[in-house]
Amino acid sequence: MQSTSGDITMIETRQLTKRYGDLTAVDGISFKLEPGRVLGFLGPNGAGKSTTMKMIAGFLAPTSGSASVCGHDVVDDAIAAKRMLGYLPEGAPSYGEMTPLRFLDFVADVRGLSGAKRAQRIDDVIERLHLNGVLEQPIETLSKGFKRRVGLAQAIVHDPQVLILDEPTDGLDPNQKHEVRALINRLAADKTIIVSTHILEEVHAVCSRAIIIARGRVLADATPAELETRSRYHQAVSLTAANMSAAKEALSKVADVAAVEIDPQDHRITAFPKPGRQIFIAVNQALQAQGVAVSEMQLESGRLDEVFRTITQGSGQEARA
Amino acid sequence: MSNIVTVFKRELSSYFATPVAYVFIVIFLLLAGTFTFYLGNFYERGQADLLPFFNFHPWLYLFLVPAVGMRLWSEERKSGTIELLLTMPITMWQAVAGKFLAAWAFIGIALVFTFPIWITVNYLGSPDNGVILASYIGSFLMAGAFLAIASCISACTRNQVIAFILTVVVCFAFLLAGFPLVLDFFAAWAPQGVVDAISGLSFLDHFASISKGVVQLRDLIYFGLTIAFWLYASAVVIDLKKAD
Numbered sequence: 302m303q304s305t306s307g308d309i310t311m312i313e314t315r316q317l318t319k320r321y322g323d324l325t326a327v328d329g330i331s332f333k334l335e336p337g338r339v340l341g342f343l344g345p346n347g348a349g350k351s352t353t354m355k356m357i358a359g360f361l362a363p364t365s366g367s368a369s370v371c372g373h374d375v376v377d378d379a380i381a382a383k384r385m386l387g388y389l390p391e392g393a394p395s396y397g398e399m400t401p402l403r404f405l406d407f408v409a410d411v412r413g414l415s416g417a418k419r420a421q422r423i424d425d426v427i428e429r430l431h432l433n434g435v436l437e438q439p440i441e442t443l444s445k446g447f448k449r450r451v452g453l454a455q456a457i458v459h460d461p462q463v464l465i466l467d468e469p470t471d472g473l474d475p476n477q478k479h480e481v482r483a484l485i486n487r488l489a490a491d492k493t494i495i496v497s498t499h500i501l502e503e504v505h506a507v508c509s510r511a512i513i514i515a516r517g518r519v520l521a522d523a524t525p526a527e528l529e530t531r532s533r534y535h536q537a538v539s540l541t542a543a544n545m546s547a548a549k550e551a552l553s554k555v556a557d558v559a560a561v562e563i564d565p566q567d568h569r570i571t572a573f574p575k576p577g578r579q580i581f582i583a584v585n586q587a588l589q590a591q592g593v594a595v596s597e598m599q600l601e602s603g604r605l606d607e608v609f610r611t612i613t614q615g616s617g618q619e620a621r622a
Numbered sequence: 623m624s625n626i627v628t629v630f631k632r633e634l635s636s637y638f639a640t641p642v643a644y645v646f647i648v649i650f651l652l653l654a655g656t657f658t659f660y661l662g663n664f665y666e667r668g669q670a671d672l673l674p675f676f677n678f679h680p681w682l683y684l685f686l687v688p689a690v691g692m693r694l695w696s697e698e699r700k701s702g703t704i705e706l707l708l709t710m711p712i713t714m715w716q717a718v719a720g721k722f723l724a725a726w727a728f729i730g731i732a733l734v735f736t737f738p739i740w741i742t743v744n745y746l747g748s749p750d751n752g753v754i755l756a757s758y759i760g761s762f763l764m765a766g767a768f769l770a771i772a773s774c775i776s777a778c779t780r781n782q783v784i785a786f787i788l789t790v791v792v793c794f795a796f797l798l799a800g801f802p803l804v805l806d807f808f809a810a811w812a813p814q815g816v817v818d819a820i821s822g823l824s825f826l827d828h829f830a831s832i833s834k835g836v837v838q839l840r841d842l843i844y845f846g847l848t849i850a851f852w853l854y855a856s857a858v859v860i861d862l863k864k865a866d
Contacts, residue, residue, distance in 0.1 A: 321865065358709045361865055383711040390709070394702030396632070398639040410628040411710045439639070455706070 311336050311463050311493035312357060316366035319352050319517075326352045328517035329366065334510075336462075339489045341508035341525075342497035345613055349517040350497040351391050354467050357495070358388040370463055384412075387461035391468055393452025397441030401432050401451045404440060405458055412459035426454040429484065446477040453481070457488065464494045470503060482506045501605040504528075515613040529603025531611075538584045539571045540598035551591040555583045571601075625712040629720025630727070637728050646690060650732045653682055658739065670747025675739055676757045676833050680797055680826055683768050688789035690725050691772020692782045695860060699780040708864070718857045722773050722849075729765045733758065753835035760832030763845035764825055768793050770852035777859040793825075800824030823848075 312334040319327040327349040334340050342350045355361040357368045359375045359382055368375045373382035395404055405426065409419050427433060430450040435443055440451055449469065456464060469485070470478040478500075485494060485507045496507060504511050504525050511528055513521040521528060529535055542548035545563060548570055552561045557578035562571050574580040581600050588595055637643040654675065658664050662674025698704035707717055743749050771792050776785040798804050800821040808817050821827075828841045 355705070358705075360705050360709050380711045380713065383709060386709070388706075388709045390702060390705040392702055394706055396636060396703055397701065398636050399632075403635070407628065407632045408710070411625060411712060413711070 309336055310334065310369075310372075311338075312368070312370055312495065314353070314357065314366065314368040317353065317356060317363050317368050318365045319349075319356060319361060320364045325517050327356070327363075330514070330517070330519055331366075332512060332519065332522060334493055334495070336493050337489065337491070338510055339485065339494045339496060339508045341504045341511040342495060342514060343499065343501070343504060343511055343609060344497075344514035346499065348514045348613070350514055351467055352517075353514070354388075354465050354495065354497060355390075358386060358390075358465050359383050360390075385461060385463050387456035387459065387464045389452050389456045389464075389466045389469055391471075393449045393469075395440050395448065395451055395455065398439055400437050400439055401427075401443075401447075401454070402436040404451065405454060408455040408458050414459060422458055422460060426458050429457075430454045446473055449473060449477070449481070453484065462492060464488065464492050466494065466496045468497055468499075470498065470500065478503075501609060504605060513609065513612050520612045521608075525605065526602070528605060528608050532601075532603030532605070532608045533573060534571070534601040534607060535603035536579060536581075537571050537573045537601045538581055538598065539569050539601055540584075540588075541567075541569050541596045542588075542593055543596070544593060545570060547591065548588065548593045548595070551587050551593050552584060555580060555587045557583060625716040626720040626723070629707075629712065629717055630724045633721050633724030634727055637724070642693075643728065646686065646728075647732045647735060650682065650686055651735055653686075654678065654736055655739070657682070670743055670749040672739065672743055672749065672754050672757060673833075675736070676761060679761045680764065680829060683765050684790060684793055684797060687729065687765055687768035688772050688786050688793065690729060691769045691789060692776050692785040694721055694725060694773050695777040695856070696780050696782050696785045699777075699863075700782075704860075704864070708860075714857045714861065718773070718853055718860070722770065722853055722856075725769055725773075726766050729769065730762055733762060733765070750835065753833070756835045756837050757833040759837060760829050760841070763832070763842070764829045767796070767825060767845050767848040767852075770849040770856070771796070774852045774856040774859060777856045778863065796823060797825045800827045 310333045313332075315331050317327060317330045318325070330349075330353055332340075342353070344350050352361065356363050357370065357375060359379050362376055370382040371385045373385065375382045396407075399407070402423075405423050409423055414422055427436065430453055432447070432450060432454060435447055440448060443451070449472075453466075453469065456466065466485070470481045473481065482503065485496065488494065489507070489509075496503070498504070508525060511521070511523060511525050512519055513528075521531075540548070545568065549561050549563065552558055552570065552572040555572070557575050557580045558572045559575045560573045562573070563569070564571065572580060572584055585598070657678035658672075658675040662677060664674045667674065695704070698707060708714070740754060743754075744751070768789075772785070772789045775789045775792065776782075778788075779785050795804055801824070805817055805821055808820055812820075828844050831838060832841050
């Protein structure tokens with residue numbers, strides 16, 4: 302699995318494995334990540350996302366296999382690898398009795414920042430994460446959203462090339478989620494980022510590549526758009542019609558339509574294409590020919606949640622076989 | 623080195639960011655004074671020395687040092703900050719040493735605040751200040767040994783109460799290692815050499831010889847090695863138990 306020459310690899314894992322006794326939390330995960338990419342780690346709870354990130358961040362030692370950050374092995378050359386990294390652990394822990402300002406001072410010191418650069422970097426992250434109003438309050442008294450921002454601030458204060466964010470939006474309200482995603486998108490311009498999440502909309506919002514993990518194994522590794530093409534809904538046509546039975550009958554007669562379903566909740570009708578076929582135009586024509594009035598009609602690109610379920614649940618027998 | 627200083631400063635300032643520091647210092651001074659004057663008969667003895675003061679230090683430390691040390695690592699583990707600290711570009715030993723030194727310095731600060739008793743005894747008579755200085759050094763070293771034990775046990779659990787109780791028990795065993803209470807337990811089955819070695823581990827014996835004013839190399843080495851051993855054990859335990 303050699304990458305094409307000239308590629309720089311920011312993060313690489315080779316058969317990364319972590320076992321706890323009989324339990325294999327991470328089972329031979331290999332991937333490479335090029336500069337400027339945002340990789341989404343998807344998977345059910347307990348799939349091994351966090352454990353993988355903890356190994357890349359240098360917190361846990363792999364049972365076997367290896368990982369490297371900017372060419373530095375996370376075990377043999379740990380300090381150099383850690384210097385390249387910004388890491389937001391799950392739940393964004395921080396020292397509760399400290400104020401955000403003192404906490405950032407501490408992190409800047411440990412990260413070896415000094416002089417004008419240090420002051421400028423601290424001002425920059427305070428600005429970026431809108432921490433101005435809470436700089437002098439103990440972190441333990443802050444709201445969840447602010448705590449998360451403080452955690453993000455410490456991860457980027459030294460302007461690292463590689464960022465590892467473990468569920469950065471977990472437990473935030475929709476506005477805060479939106480803000481964090483916008484921040485990640487801005488950071489993505491000059492950084493390589495791994496984000497773990499179990500929120501699928503996030504993948505579209507921030508990731509240029511997605512890896513689906515379940516039971517410690519990589520089950521899919523593709524762009525979000527490619528993943529969508531695996532959905533049954535890919536290229537399907539959904540519509541709302543007043544006369545449902547007439548619409549359903551018209552759709553069933555289209556040559557390339559494999560199945561027609563009516564959503565029991567919102568009564569939307571969906572026509573699924575036969576594999577590899579496009580049906581939008583044919584459906585449109587059929588409806589007009591039959592004179593069925595349609596109040597809205599949409600071409601589906603695919604549903605990630607459905608792909609996610611199929612991949613992660615379908616792997617049960619496969620993994621045991 | 624600069625990383626140790628950074629961790630040290632953060633840790634020490636965190637003691638003073640909460641009431642812990644003030645409660646500890648006040649209780650330490652109150653108890654030290656009470657023991658010296660009431661149980662130690664400081665005045666009635668009619669001697670210008672601080673023996674009644676230093677004699678109670680091992681027993682004060684037995685409960686107060688575990689109270690300082692119990693949070694060292696168990697709090698980091700409970701709040702998850704251990705993950706933050708150990709993914710910074712610092713080595714395990716810098717983290718262990720920085721945190722330990724901060725707690726030790728904190729106890730040192732409490733010890734410095736006992737200076738009024740030194741002034742008192744100098745006002746009342748003319749004590750041998752060399753012996754008093756040696757006793758302070760011995761007391762500080764003993765506190766360090768207790769604290770290193772606390773650091774290691776605190777690394778074993780995320781529960782501070784468990785860390786406290788276990789530390790008290792282990793410190794108690796080390797304190798009385800030279801006494802029948804501990805030795806009889808081993809004498810029944812262990813060879814004489816082992817029993818002798820254990821009796822040589824007694825904190826009380828080593829502290830007593832320093833506080834007589836004789837700062838011997840072997841006592842300094844003893845406390846130094848004890849601290850080094852328990853800090854090394856701390857690092858090993860943290861490494862082993864990071865995952866849970």
